[in-house]
Amino acid sequence: MIVEIEKLVFGGxxxxxxxxxxxxxxxxxxxxxxxxxxxxxKRKGVFFGVAERIIKESELRRQPKEDHFLSCSCFQILxxxxxxxxxxxxxxxxxxxxxxxxxxxxxxxxxxEKTNRFYGYRNKMEFSFIGKDLAFFKRESHEKVKxxxxxxxxxxxxxxxxxxxxxxxxxxxxxxxxLKADSNNRVIAGLFVTDPDFNFNLEKINFxxxxxxxxxxxxxxxxxxxxxxxxxxxxxxxxxxxLAGKTFFHSLLSFFQxxxxxxxxxxxxxxxxxxxxxxxxxYSGVGTIGISLSDVAKEITMIESQxxxxxxxxxxxxxxxxxxxxxxxxxxxxxxxxxxxxxxxxFDPPRSGLHKKIIKEIITKLPKRIIYLSCNPSTQAxxxxxxxxxxxxxxxxxxxxxxxxxxxxxxLVLDSI
Ligand SMILES: C[S@@+](CC[C@H](N)C(=O)[O-])C[C@H]1O[C@@H](n2cnc3c(N)ncnc32)[C@H](O)[C@@H]1O
Numbered sequence: 001m002i003v004e005i006e007k008l009v010f011g012g013x014x015x016x017x018x019x020x021x022x023x024x025x026x027x028x029x030x031x032x033x034x035x036x037x038x039x040x041x042k043r044k045g046v047f048f049g050v051a052e053r054i055i056k057e058s059e060l061r062r063q064p065k066e067d068h069f070l071s072c073s074c075f076q077i078l079x080x081x082x083x084x085x086x087x088x089x090x091x092x093x094x095x096x097x098x099x100x101x102x103x104x105x106x107x108x109x110x111x112x113e114k115t116n117r118f119y120g121y122r123n124k125m126e127f128s129f130i131g132k133d134l135a136f137f138k139r140e141s142h143e144k145v146k147x148x149x150x151x152x153x154x155x156x157x158x159x160x161x162x163x164x165x166x167x168x169x170x171x172x173x174x175x176x177x178x179l180k181a182d183s184n185n186r187v188i189a190g191l192f193v194t195d196p197d198f199n200f201n202l203e204k205i206n207f208x209x210x211x212x213x214x215x216x217x218x219x220x221x222x223x224x225x226x227x228x229x230x231x232x233x234x235x236x237x238x239x240x241x242x243l244a245g246k247t248f249f250h251s252l253l254s255f256f257q258x259x260x261x262x263x264x265x266x267x268x269x270x271x272x273x274x275x276x277x278x279x280x281x282x283y284s285g286v287g288t289i290g291i292s293l294s295d296v297a298k299e300i301t302m303i304e305s306q307x308x309x310x311x312x313x314x315x316x317x318x319x320x321x322x323x324x325x326x327x328x329x330x331x332x333x334x335x336x337x338x339x340x341x342x343x344x345x346x347f348d349p350p351r352s353g354l355h356k357k358i359i360k361e362i363i364t365k366l367p368k369r370i371i372y373l374s375c376n377p378s379t380q381a382x383x384x385x386x387x388x389x390x391x392x393x394x395x396x397x398x399x400x401x402x403x404x405x406x407x408x409x410x411x412l413v414l415d416s417i
């Protein structure tokens with residue numbers, strides 16, 4: 001089938017139509033291209049697939065750096081200088097469609113933090129396996145593709161991954177390998193295997209680079225990197241990072257932002273909207289945002305559901321010697337009593353966005369300001385559509401936390417009307 005691509009949409013798909021007027025969402029395609037697609041899947045009346053042949057090429061198209069680019073970063077085919085513009089367009093399209101509000105009605109400009117670094121920025125990678133070879137899942141398919149590293153990752157992560165794989169015995173028990181690196185190029189690695197009795201001599205690992213190495217049993221049918229039992233380990237599962245003038249400990253399995261250079265810019269922007277306020281921060285992780293605000297806020301209560309992240313946040317409060325920050329190990333939706341009219345409420349939720357109970361509580365209590373950092377414009381726009389009758393937009397900005405991928409981060413500041 002021949003498809004003419006009109007625009008790029010969220011997910012990194014080129015949106016277009018064939019001569020019969022059928023709608024397609026195609027990876028490996030760019031606006032104004034004419035492409036051929038052979039295999040498609042029909043979902044809800046539209047076709048999804050990967051452009052196999054480019055008949056008319058966009059002048060923005062570039063040779064991808066890796067064969068597996070569709071698995072990790074579909075915008076490797078896009079000239080770097082256009083990525084910011086394209087992401088801005090994708091954000092506007094998604095936000096307007098889902099929130100039902102044209103951007104021009106918000107009364108504030110849409111800011112965009114220009115991208116400076118497109119590759120080698122990720123401080124964390126999660127690899128899958130084919131046998132004992134590293135692999136990624138293919139998009140629009142259940143198959144995997146063998147890889148040798150990834151250009152999005154810091155080089156030390158790729159080097160360590162190859163080194164670990166080189167030492168592994170030939171078995172079909174490897175599920176996933178997570179590697180995290182800090183800014184001093186120290187690495188923590190976690191190998192997830194389906195054999196609870198896997199016996200591996202950890203002395204073989206070169207500890208000049210590895211801070212710690214952990215082998216977990218994770219049953220075949222459970223999600224990829226969900227540990228059921230620690231089989232063996234050596235070294236430390238923790239490291240220290242400097243961010244926005246503070247020190248943060250984080251671990252292999254606790255959430256930590258992958259692109260610190262850009263995250264720091266978002267923290268600095270958030271700081272501008274807090275001034276001697278009482279703050280409650282939901283979904284706080286190891287405390288990066290809350291603790292960074294300790295100099296400008298009156299007091300901050302952070303809420304985090306993961307036990308390990310909460311303990312690390314507690315440690316981070318101590319190590320930074322901040323007396324006006326506390327952390328509670330609770331689910332956000334069970335901490336509604338912390339929302340009140342005079343507070344600034346901060347959210348940085350997972351991709352699913354805000355819990356319905358939280359939205360309901362906000363509409364009831366109307367806290368004076370909401371600062372909402374999001375990694376998913378669709379759910380942020382959905383939540384905004386529920387709040388917009390009660391709040392006006394004070395600030396809106398996009399950050400390219402994940403260059404070359406279709407993902408983006410957006411910061412929305414709302415003031416009660
Ligand atoms: C996107 S991360 C943000 C963390 C932190 N702001 C940062 O940038 O490092 C979301 C965090 O929310 C936590 N989380 C997920 N569901 C939650 C819930 N229902 N209540 C509280 N925290 C939750 C996760 O464990 C994770 O640490």
